[in-house]
Structures are given as structure tokens and as C-alpha cells.
Amino acid sequence: MKVVLYGASGMIGSRILNELLARGHQVTAVVRNPDKVTASGAIVVKGDITDAASVAATAKGQDAAISAYAPPSAQVSLLQDATRSLLAGIEKAGVKRLLMVGGAGSLEVAPGVQLVDTPEFPAAWKAIALAHRDVLLSLKTSSLDWTYLSPAAFIQPGERTGSFRLGTTRLVVDEKGESRISAEDFAVAMVDELEKPRRLRQQFTAAY
Ligand SMILES: NC(=O)c1ccc[n+]([C@@H]2O[C@H](COP(=O)([O-])OP(=O)(O)OC[C@H]3O[C@@H](n4cnc5c(N)ncnc54)[C@H](OP(=O)(O)O)[C@@H]3O)[C@@H](O)[C@H]2O)c1
Known part of the structure; x- marks a missing residue:
């Protein structure tokens, strides 16, 4: 497949x-x-995701787009700006399929309770988690064939095991109550979804 990342x-x-x-x-x-x-x-x-014309130029002729963009930590509101220009740009380029690296904060820990709204949620991550939740709302109002893949609560470089569990809107935790995934296995879940779409216009998550 031709993919712009x-x-x-x-x-x-x-x-x-x-x-x-x-x-x-x-x-x-x-x-x-x-x-x-x-x-x-x-x-x-070389391109800039916050510039719709740059996105349109780089997405032209692609079968799908994937975004693993992160805004600067001191300017997380750029995530919403980047999402607006990303959506406008890929639409202009005629690309329908979009896979987004999202956040874990919008995953539920109990019915109707999202991780980001729990008292234990780290204050330092709150702004970016809320920005990611807004991105999910923007996708829901778009006409694209989007998929939003939320990492586990903790994601870091590690091993590619190919062995993990998938969930939908609920945080997936292990027997110790921890929610983790390596970035390598997260990438496997992302590319699996690209190749065999099962979560069109949906959020899903991957964790051990
Ligand atoms: N548990 C969680 O919920 C969780 C945990 C970790 C990460 N995340 C999310 O996952 C995403 C990726 O995180 P990460 O840690 O992989 O980020 P990262 O290492 O900081 O990488 C960010 C990427 O974005 C690119 N970038 C920045 N500004 C850009 C622009 N204007 N145009 C085009 N590319 C740009 C950077 O490349 P250049 O600077 O060269 O452009 C870099 O490739 C983020 O949205 C982050 O919030 C979620």
C-alpha cells in the first residue's frame, strides 16, 4: 500500500x-x-502537518495516511490545529483512510468514566490527554474512514512480540492492573488495522 506517515x-x-x-x-x-x-x-x-497545503501535497496519490505527530509539550493546543490541517489536507488530496495515534486518556476505566477524568491521572499529562480527546471528537464529525488507536497508559520502546490484546473504548490492563505496550507492538496493531480494517470510524486500543 502507498502510505504517508x-x-x-x-x-x-x-x-x-x-x-x-x-x-x-x-x-x-x-x-x-x-x-x-x-x-x-x-x-x-520535509513537510509540516500544521500546514494544510503541505499535507495535501504530501498526501496526494496515497492510499492511506497515518499520523504519529506530537505537539511541543509547552504548546499542546497545536495538536488540535495540526488535526484541522491534517483533515483538510488529506481531504483535499483525496485520501479517505486515516489512522491516528491517539491518547489513552479518553479510554474508560469504568462505564462513563474516562482515564483522564480520574483523580489519579498525572497532572503533567492532563493537557495533552484532553487535547487528544478533542482530536477524537473532531474525527467523529469528519467524513473520513478514520481509526483512532489509543496506546496503553504506558508506551515506550521495547520488544516486538506480536502478542498483545486489543480493546475498544475501555483501558486494557494486565493482572497487576497495569496498562502497558511497547511502541513496537503498538506499531504492529496499527499496521494490522491498516491492512485489514476492522475498526472503521472507531477508537481502539492495544495493551498486554
Ligand atoms: N499513553 C499515551 O496516551 C501516549 C503516550 C505517548 C505518546 N502518546 C501520543 O503519541 C503521539 C506520538 O508521540 P511520540 O512520543 O512518538 O512523539 P515524538 O517522539 O515527540 O515524535 C513527534 C513526531 O512529530 C513530528 N513533528 C513535530 N512537529 C511536526 C510538524 N509540524 N509537522 C510534521 N511533523 C512534526 C516530529 O518530527 P520533526 O520534529 O522532525 O518534525 C516527530 O517525528 C503523540 O501525539 C503523543 O501525545 C500518547
Whole structure:
């Protein structure tokens, strides 16, 4: 498949890029700083997800778009701006399929209670979690074939095991009550969904 990947040099985006390339997809990797993309085999393009014209130009002719974009930590509201320009740009380019790396905060821990609204939720992550929740709302009002993949509560570089559980809108926790996934396995879940869409216009999550 021809896939444009925004945020391809990031902690999560670089794992998604590796997974896409390993499965033989033709990837256009979009970042502001191409030197940061270390994988070989992708078409690396300088672009800006916050600029709809740049998104339209980089998405043209692609079968699907994936965003692993992260805003600067001091300016998380850029996530909403970036989502607006991403949606406008890929629509202009005629790309219908969009997979988003989302946040875990919008996952429910009990019926009607989202993780971000619990008292234990770390204050430092609240703003970005709320911004990600807004992104999900924006997707729900778009006409795209979107999928929003929420990481587990904790995601970090690790092993590609290919063994994890999927959930929908509920936080998936292990027997210790912890919610974790490696960025490598998260990438497997993302590319599985790209290749065999089962969650069109839905949120889902992956964790051990
Ligand atoms: N448990 C959770 O809910 C959880 C945990 C971790 C991460 N996340 C979310 O997952 C996403 C990815 O996180 P991450 O840790 O992988 O981020 P990261 O390592 O900071 O990577 C961010 C990526 O975005 C790119 N980027 C930044 N500004 C851009 C722009 N204007 N145009 C195009 N690309 C741009 C960066 O490349 P350049 O700077 O070269 O452009 C980089 O490739 C984020 O949205 C984050 O909030 C969620």
C-alpha cells in the first residue's frame, strides 16, 4: 500500500515506519527534519502537518495516511490545529483512510468514566490527554474512514512480540492492573488495522 506517515521520526512514528517497511509498504515519511529519519527504504519528505497545503501535497496519490505527530509539550493546543490541517489536507488530496495515534486518556476505566477524568491521572499529562480527546471528537464529525488507536497508559520502546490484546473504548490492563505496550507492538496493531480494517470510524486500543 502507498502510505504517508506524519511524525515518522518520533518514538512511536519510527516504530510504525519500521513495521510498514518490514511489511513491504511504500512509505512517504513526513517530518520537519528529514535527518532524524534513520530507517532506509522510505521516501523522506520535509513537510509540516500544521500546514494544510503541505499535507495535501504530501498526501496526494496515497492510499492511506497515518499520523504519529506530537505537539511541543509547552504548546499542546497545536495538536488540535495540526488535526484541522491534517483533515483538510488529506481531504483535499483525496485520501479517505486515516489512522491516528491517539491518547489513552479518553479510554474508560469504568462505564462513563474516562482515564483522564480520574483523580489519579498525572497532572503533567492532563493537557495533552484532553487535547487528544478533542482530536477524537473532531474525527467523529469528519467524513473520513478514520481509526483512532489509543496506546496503553504506558508506551515506550521495547520488544516486538506480536502478542498483545486489543480493546475498544475501555483501558486494557494486565493482572497487576497495569496498562502497558511497547511502541513496537503498538506499531504492529496499527499496521494490522491498516491492512485489514476492522475498526472503521472507531477508537481502539492495544495493551498486554
Ligand atoms: N499513553 C499515551 O496516551 C501516549 C503516550 C505517548 C505518546 N502518546 C501520543 O503519541 C503521539 C506520538 O508521540 P511520540 O512520543 O512518538 O512523539 P515524538 O517522539 O515527540 O515524535 C513527534 C513526531 O512529530 C513530528 N513533528 C513535530 N512537529 C511536526 C510538524 N509540524 N509537522 C510534521 N511533523 C512534526 C516530529 O518530527 P520533526 O520534529 O522532525 O518534525 C516527530 O517525528 C503523540 O501525539 C503523543 O501525545 C500518547
